Amino acid sequence: MSPAPTSAACRIGVITFPGTLDDVDAARAVRHAGAQPVSLWHADDDLHDVDAVVVPGGFSYGDYLRAGAIAAHQPVLRAVVDAARRGTPVLGICNGFQILCEAGLLPGALVRNAGLHFVCRDQRLRVETNATAWTGRYPAGAEIVVPLKSIEGRYVADASTLAALAGEGRVVLRYLGTSPNGAVQDIAGIASADGRVVGLMPHPEHAIDSLTGPSADGLDFFRSAIDAVLGSISV
Amino acid sequence: MQHAAATPEQSQPYRELGLADDEYARIREILGRRPTAAELAMYSVMWSEHCSYKSSKVHLDYFGKTTSEAMRARMLAGIGDNAGVVEVGDGWAVTFKIESHNHPSYVEPYQGAATGVGGIVRDIMAMGARPVAVADSLRFGPADAVDTARVLPAVVAGIGGYGNCLGLPNIGGELVFDPTYAGNPLVNALCIGVMRVADLHLAHASGTGNKIVLFGARTGLDGIGGVSVLASESFSGQTGRKKLPSVQVGDPFTEKVLIECCLELFDAGLVTGIQDLGGAGLACATSELASAGDGGMRVDLDAVPLRALSMTPAEILCSESQERMCAVVRPSDVDAFLAVCAKWEVIATVIGEVTDGDRLVITCGGQTVLDVPPRTVAHEGPIYHRPVQRPPTQDALERSTPDTLARPSTPKDLRATVLRMVASPGLCSRAWVTDQYDRYVRGATVLAQPSDAGMLRIDEASQRGVAVATDCNSRYCALDPYAGAQLALAEAFRNVAVTGAVPLAVTNCLNFGAPTDPGVMWQFEQAVRGLADGCAQLGIPVTGGNVSFYNQTGDTAILPTPVIGVLGVIDDVRRRIPTGVGGAGDEVWLLGETHDEFGGSQWAHEVHGHLGGRPPTVDLAREQAIGTVLAAASRDGLVSAAHDLSDGGLAQALVEACLSSGAGARVNLPAQLDPFVALFSESSARVLLGVPTATASRVAQLCTDHGVRVTRLGEVHPAPELEIANIATFTLDDLSVAWTATLPALFNS
Numbered sequence: 001m002s003p004a005p006t007s008a009a010c011r012i013g014v015i016t017f018p019g020t021l022d023d024v025d026a027a028r029a030v031r032h033a034g035a036q037p038v039s040l041w042h043a044d045d046d047l048h049d050v051d052a053v054v055v056p057g058g059f060s061y062g063d064y065l066r067a068g069a070i071a072a073h074q075p076v077l078r079a080v081v082d083a084a085r086r087g088t089p090v091l092g093i094c095n096g097f098q099i100l101c102e103a104g105l106l107p108g109a110l111v112r113n114a115g116l117h118f119v120c121r122d123q124r125l126r127v128e129t130n131a132t133a134w135t136g137r138y139p140a141g142a143e144i145v146v147p148l149k150s151i152e153g154r155y156v157a158d159a160s161t162l163a164a165l166a167g168e169g170r171v172v173l174r175y176l177g178t179s180p181n182g183a184v185q186d187i188a189g190i191a192s193a194d195g196r197v198v199g200l201m202p203h204p205e206h207a208i209d210s211l212t213g214p215s216a217d218g219l220d221f222f223r224s225a226i227d228a229v230l231g232s233i234s235v
Numbered sequence: 236m237q238h239a240a241a242t243p244e245q246s247q248p249y250r251e252l253g254l255a256d257d258e259y260a261r262i263r264e265i266l267g268r269r270p271t272a273a274e275l276a277m278y279s280v281m282w283s284e285h286c287s288y289k290s291s292k293v294h295l296d297y298f299g300k301t302t303s304e305a306m307r308a309r310m311l312a313g314i315g316d317n318a319g320v321v322e323v324g325d326g327w328a329v330t331f332k333i334e335s336h337n338h339p340s341y342v343e344p345y346q347g348a349a350t351g352v353g354g355i356v357r358d359i360m361a362m363g364a365r366p367v368a369v370a371d372s373l374r375f376g377p378a379d380a381v382d383t384a385r386v387l388p389a390v391v392a393g394i395g396g397y398g399n400c401l402g403l404p405n406i407g408g409e410l411v412f413d414p415t416y417a418g419n420p421l422v423n424a425l426c427i428g429v430m431r432v433a434d435l436h437l438a439h440a441s442g443t444g445n446k447i448v449l450f451g452a453r454t455g456l457d458g459i460g461g462v463s464v465l466a467s468e469s470f471s472g473q474t475g476r477k478k479l480p481s482v483q484v485g486d487p488f489t490e491k492v493l494i495e496c497c498l499e500l501f502d503a504g505l506v507t508g509i510q511d512l513g514g515a516g517l518a519c520a521t522s523e524l525a526s527a528g529d530g531g532m533r534v535d536l537d538a539v540p541l542r543a544l545s546m547t548p549a550e551i552l553c554s555e556s557q558e559r560m561c562a563v564v565r566p567s568d569v570d571a572f573l574a575v576c577a578k579w580e581v582i583a584t585v586i587g588e589v590t591d592g593d594r595l596v597i598t599c600g601g602q603t604v605l606d607v608p609p610r611t612v613a614h615e616g617p618i619y620h621r622p623v624q625r626p627p628t629q630d631a632l633e634r635s636t637p638d639t640l641a642r643p644s645t646p647k648d649l650r651a652t653v654l655r656m657v658a659s660p661g662l663c664s665r666a667w668v669t670d671q672y673d674r675y676v677r678g679a680t681v682l683a684q685p686s687d688a689g690m691l692r693i694d695e696a697s698q699r700g701v702a703v704a705t706d707c708n709s710r711y712c713a714l715d716p717y718a719g720a721q722l723a724l725a726e727a728f729r730n731v732a733v734t735g736a737v738p739l740a741v742t743n744c745l746n747f748g749a750p751t752d753p754g755v756m757w758q759f760e761q762a763v764r765g766l767a768d769g770c771a772q773l774g775i776p777v778t779g780g781n782v783s784f785y786n787q788t789g790d791t792a793i794l795p796t797p798v799i800g801v802l803g804v805i806d807d808v809r810r811r812i813p814t815g816v817g818g819a820g821d822e823v824w825l826l827g828e829t830h831d832e833f834g835g836s837q838w839a840h841e842v843h844g845h846l847g848g849r850p851p852t853v854d855l856a857r858e859q860a861i862g863t864v865l866a867a868a869s870r871d872g873l874v875s876a877a878h879d880l881s882d883g884g885l886a887q888a889l890v891e892a893c894l895s896s897g898a899g900a901r902v903n904l905p906a907q908l909d910p911f912v913a914l915f916s917e918s919s920a921r922v923l924l925g926v927p928t929a930t931a932s933r934v935a936q937l938c939t940d941h942g943v944r945v946t947r948l949g950e951v952h953p954a955p956e957l958e959i960a961n962i963a964t965f966t967l968d969d970l971s972v973a974w975t976a977t978l979p980a981l982f983n984s
Binding site: 018019021022024025028058059061062063064115117118119120121147149151203205206208211212213 | 399
């Protein structure tokens, strides 16, 4: 009988595109959560057998054309789309969220903030569901504080998409307090229908300790993914 | 070149390029003929005030004279290099520099400010360091002026638009308003870089046969400025050639990729020498590399990747297209170098090589267009001893003391004054600005605005970190530039010290009016001397700096603004001292002495529009003593908060300390002081402390040991109120509204 898998056996890929900025932070968060970060390069169509993938924030390709539009067509993203169809947990943060929307893994779009300015703030949020691969560790309804930093952060979607997201419990995070960007229904994060792919505008990788972030509230996103991976291995 | 030699009498537009008659004559003398258009362009940009420091050099020499061997001990690179480098322990070195981008930011605020960030980041890369943070020191005209509404939001958006896209946290800076900055906004950008001591790279071209590689963006017609005079001369027969703006246009995505590419080149050991392309573009990079090396250099402009047709050699040399670097590479490493660039999709081209001669030779279209001794361009430019004279108006300024200004005395008036001051543009919350900057990226930011200093962890294993602050109260400098520069140094030193870090090194950005005005040169000379003498007293070296002259409109110069940056080191960032007062029951102490000092104060400025008298007394020995107390308190975990007192005095410090943490406080003003003086005086060398009762006796002993006076003001208490006994009680909500509403009301369009 083989021993039960441990978190150290869990390998989480972190993608770097030209212009990706938060890959260092995402890899650090993966490490702090107890898993092994694996660097993935945009031009590589091989995910190197990782168990989960983080598409980190930044300005991939300078946000040229549209935020996330060019990255969504890179070789590594095709591999991510294939892996997501097989149920591999995928987390898109900020620009990563934009990329997942552009790649068709998540519905809706992120557009310019209502106030037109870049907004960097410690954001209060409510975790609306723990039925995803990335939020299992949170009590549903948990209030957390995680940095938000974006200029194209306003989530928009058509009425039927919004109805589906609400009806299927796929709204993952909502902004609390004054809206930072005018997102529809205060949506800060959503999940795919199977709950394996999650996109967030706020940055949980910047909230893994209270020394370099406003809190350690973000770490459980990464721990949740480890649980999800180990859970699927043991099944 | 042969053409130039054959046509000695052809008239050249040297005056339009900013060269004086004698400067042009000297170029002819150096070359033994008239210069070619390319040579004239190169000399004119390199001998400009911006590149040659021709008016400031004789004064800046004073820094060298006042820096002792002991002060130099930690310095790995200093004045004259792209940026100063200091050793901070455990084999780590930190490089930091602040540079002005004032004039472009007035002409085109967004791009001017954006490319200011880009330029200082490349300076840091040129030392072999990874850029890890930026900060910006900003000054504008009156907050409610129409033009400020044009310039400020665009400058902030430009800094954010560029810096956020580079993935560098913005960890601090300043925002100052004064009427003299209307028409002369100051945008001073600071960057910090980190490297292993062994990885220091210096800009020089040596090793005959080594290749010169230009990499990064293509070279275009943007940012050519005055050299377009030559273009218009050369292209006199052509029409319809598109004129491009003389302010450079930035592309932060290209810069981000260039940073990562550069760092991979450094790591792979593929770089022998490196130089950024900033002001004066290739003209500066090639002449400085060649001048600092031990040989000559040959460059072929036909190899330079261009993004415009029909560029003249002069234009290619002087283009200030952004996001370019120039490296010296061993021939055997060229293929590997180009492969790294290809991975990052960075254009890289061999444009020349180091030669064994002593000339910089540049060819274009098969012709030699430039053949000069490089030192005469880069390091042996003109030096001016400009007339220096204390302005006759200085005496009247000193005599116009603030002593007769009407002061509030009743509790009601004092209360109103506190609220007015807190909400004033000079003192209100800077969040409207700093919330447009990413302060989190890279996961190493321990402190950022509104803390007194920014702090970064540079090594996650050891928790070693650095802190940096920039300061300048230009009103003090106007009253006494020598003392004013020392007060700026003292404030930056104190802002670093209150975080628990130990100040190590100093950089500066000296912003002044026209050097042709003897009064301005007097301010400059006094400020340099004050700063250098102050650094010598504190025992920390000036590692580099930048001079920006001609910040004036007509005859009206800006207030003298020597912005001082201080860098400190902290062994363990987990022991940082926060700004906000700590837990309920902690005592609130004031360190230092308060005198009736209102010359140049925020109160005199805000309430009376008054500037006159003497600035606060400088006491660097006491600053140092307070710094020693704070470092010890941080090391032993003795204090829960520390906040410097500066503009706005004790009232402002109390409000900020409460709002930063959300905790209330109850304080009594010192009985022997007039309440107005106690609240608003700007005496230097003072710090507000939060002290847990358990450690109070040890902190008191520390202060006694170092001769620092302690005044126990009161305590932190659970109610969200700031109570100043016998004066007023403010709810934190009221203070917060007053403090935060001002900038959004002014600048949210």
